[in-house]
Amino acid sequence: MEAEKRNVYDSRSTLEKGSPGSKTRAFLWFFIPSLLGVLLFLLPIPYGGKITIGVGVMAETVQAYLEPFLPAFMTIVLIISAIVPVWVKAFKPKNLAGNPFLSQLFSIHPFWIVTRIVGAVFAVMTLYSFGPAIITSDVTGGTMLYALVPVLAAWFLFAGLFMPLLMEFGLMDLIGTLLRNVMRPVFKLPGRSSIDALASWMGAGTVGVLITTKQYEEGYYTKREASIIATNFSINSIAFSLVVISFIGLEQYFVPFYLTVAISGLAAALICPRIPPLSKKADTYYEGTGKRISEDTPEGTSNFQWGMQKALKKASATGGVKQVLVQGVKTVMDIYFSLIPLVMALGTVALIIAEFTPFFSYLSMPIVPVLQWMQIPEAAEAAPAMLVGFADMFLPAVIGAGIESELTRFVIAAISLTQLIYMSEIGILLIKSKIPISVMELAIIFLQRTIITLPIIVVVAHFIF
DSSP states (O other), X not given: OHHHHHHHHHHHHHHHHSOHHHHHHHHHHHHHHHHHHHHHHTSOEXXXXXXXXXXXXXXXXXXXXXXXXXHHHHHHHHHHHHHHHHHHHHHOOHHXXXXXXXXXXXXXXXXXXXXXXXXXXXXXXXXXXXXXXXXXXXXXXXXXIIIIHHHHHHHHHHHHHHTHHHHSSSHHHHHHHHHHHHHHHHHSSOTTHHHHHHHHHHTOHHHHHHXXXXXXXXXXXXXHHHHHHHHHSOOOOHXXXXXXXXXXXOGGGHHHHHHHHHHHHHHHHHXXXXXXXXXXXXXXXXXXXXXXXOOOOOXXXXXXXXXXXXXXXXXXXXXXXXXXXXXXXXXXXXXXXXXXHHHHHHHHHHHHHHHHSSHHHHHTTTHHHHHHHTTOTTHHHHHHHHHHTTTOTTHHHHHHTTOOOHHHHHHHHHHHHHOOOOIIIIIHHHHHSSSOOOHHHHHHHHHHHHHHHHHHHHHHHHHHO
16 A cells, blocks of 8 residues: 555656646646546536436437337347357357457357347347247337337447546546545545446436446456445436336426435435445455555645646546547447347346236235335335336336326335336346346345335325325
8 A cells, every 4th residue: 555655656746747748738638538528427418308418418319310220230239249159169269369358258158148149039039029929028028129228229339438538537536536535434435436426317327337347347446335336326317217207197296206316315325335235345356456546635735636636647647549449449349249138138037027927016015014004005006116126127117107196106206216226227237247246135235225215205205295
């Protein structure tokens, strides 16, 4: 640790002793990309009657323009993602071993090969409408291929390309230093984790998870920190919250609704990191990294000055535009060929269980008396909505839309946004990532967040209605 501090002090001295031209260049190399990152990821923009971010405007524009073609295009991507690993496994091409990125992308474990094949088969069956209806139905494979996959493809295209603007030019180092005194004592997290939450809040929870995953793999978060951030700070965007409350027919209550989600989500973020399984995660770094970033401010230096010095050091060490662009393209390729096939396969299976089996109805039976005790009208109809969100984030709203009581619909809509762990999206992202968190742990955290946030939401709902 002392050696690292000396390196940071040495780099600070180098910047201070540098010529005015080199200081100006370092500042511009930090300021311009970071400003673009803020404008694209963190600045709220009114668009299409809702609030989103610059990356969201790009994604939605491309998605709308290519809407007739995206399902077929992504089906081709899924087929390639399944065929190439089989070919690699069969013929073991020597030139692939010399390319670490392609080797990581296509030389994979048989389990992931099978998963990609399943995803490709589901996509082809859904696209051409053949095979069992439980797979190709509008509420299972159709939801995945025509609703979720195009959204992910468009969002991750721009998020992957432009994410280095947030991460590689010093902004995270500056924000981390400035917010350390808040994030560390309150949430037991580095200050830089606030960027992940802001990107989720203004854009999409999947963007926040993507940022967290990259930060963990590069050694900026420990296993415990990455697990906490991904499961508690990858909050749903304002845009999606508007969609949910409108779908459930209560858009006139959006302001108290979103305040309720924010307050209950804050309570969960305060409690969950302090109890197992998150509290038991090791404070060690991803294998091969261990690059702990100190956010402590030296004596005689303000937080802003120290943060700027670290930001300029980071910006000065960043490679050229070409290197950053190549990194962004690799991120997009990894998402398209590794993540989206997994989303298609496991997401469709999760929706089949939710829509065509009584699994969640049976599982939610013990919740009915609890909801009745909380004086929730239509408790038996509402109970499955308390758990079905584990499969997909929009399913509670689908179930809740048919319930007559406004109070009950309010509770269902709010709880669906505070649970955060959705296997068709966030859950798959985390399983595919290097963050050490299992499906069972995700289920436990999902239940913890439900137990913590439900009483708060119910109290507010009774006050409003």
